Amino acid sequence: MIIVKKGTDISSIDFREGAVILIDKPLEWTSFDVVNKLRFALRRKYGIKKFKVGHNGTLDPLATGLLMIFTGKYTKKIPLEENHDKRYEGIVKLGATTNTLDREKDEEDLRDTSMITLEAVQQQMSKFAGPMMQEIPIYSAQKINGVPMYKLARQEKAFKPKVKPVVFHSTELKKFDNPYVEFDILCGKGTYIRAFARDLGKALDTSAYLYALRRTGIANYSVEEALDVHTVFDKINPA
Numbered sequence: 001m002i003i004v005k006k007g008t009d010i011s012s013i014d015f016r017e018g019a020v021i022l023i024d025k026p027l028e029w030t031s032f033d034v035v036n037k038l039r040f041a042l043r044r045k046y047g048i049k050k051f052k053v054g055h056n057g058t059l060d061p062l063a064t065g066l067l068m069i070f071t072g073k074y075t076k077k078i079p080l081e082e083n084h085d086k087r088y089e090g091i092v093k094l095g096a097t098t099n100t101l102d103r104e105k106d107e108e109d110l111r112d113t114s115m116i117t118l119e120a121v122q123q124q125m126s127k128f129a130g131p132m133m134q135e136i137p138i139y140s141a142q143k144i145n146g147v148p149m150y151k152l153a154r155q156e157k158a159f160k161p162k163v164k165p166v167v168f169h170s171t172e173l174k175k176f177d178n179p180y181v182e183f184d185i186l187c188g189k190g191t192y193i194r195a196f197a198r199d200l201g202k203a204l205d206t207s208a209y210l211y212a213l214r215r216t217g218i219a220n221y222s223v224e225e226a227l228d229v230h231t232v233f234d235k236i237n238p239a
Helices: 032-048 072-081 120-124 149-154 193-203 229-236
Strands: 019-023 054-055 061-073 085-096 129-134 165-176 181-187 208-218
Touching: 019 032, 019 072, 019 229, 032 054, 032 061, 032 229, 054 072, 061 072, 085 193, 120 165, 120 181, 120 193, 129 193, 181 193, 181 208, 193 208
Parallel strands: 061 208
Antiparallel strands: 019 061, 054 061, 085 181, 085 208, 129 165, 165 181
């Protein structure tokens, strides 16, 4: 499989035949933004109206980090490349939450966290191990009767959120500076880190939300190998 990363000579690659581009997604970009802009650049490069581009794992706009972008004939490989483990580092803020479980919305349910100790955080984080059932955040693309949950949530319609099986391979506490919990997580496909933040808060008898998130790895690929989006655009269509 052709992997485009730091140090790769892009000029020799036929993206129509297929390649995987390792991208470090910027803050506030959607995963679709990256795909759409790369598609536009490749259409321009080859002078064609249609060009297949896709990815194998969505990142929320307020998350940064590794995306694997598939081009041309390699888009057929996406279903085979969706089950990889993923590694994240980030920050959970205790003592507050938001409707979206991240920084997109204003804080609510403010609580005092002064009684939460390092030992308590360590103990509760250690319980996120192995297979578990996880309630999917209501602001997600998962559908109920064909309608994405985030649309139902925005319409303030009552519904029971879906749950799904997930796997935590390792959960490391890197630092606790009350109310902020810095973590490193290796997990299986489809794990919602926003839900982990919410559930950690519940385990500590407080509210919580995901304050920051960065995907640092997918399978054996690291974000350290990934290219800046604008660098890829410039190399595909040099001035």
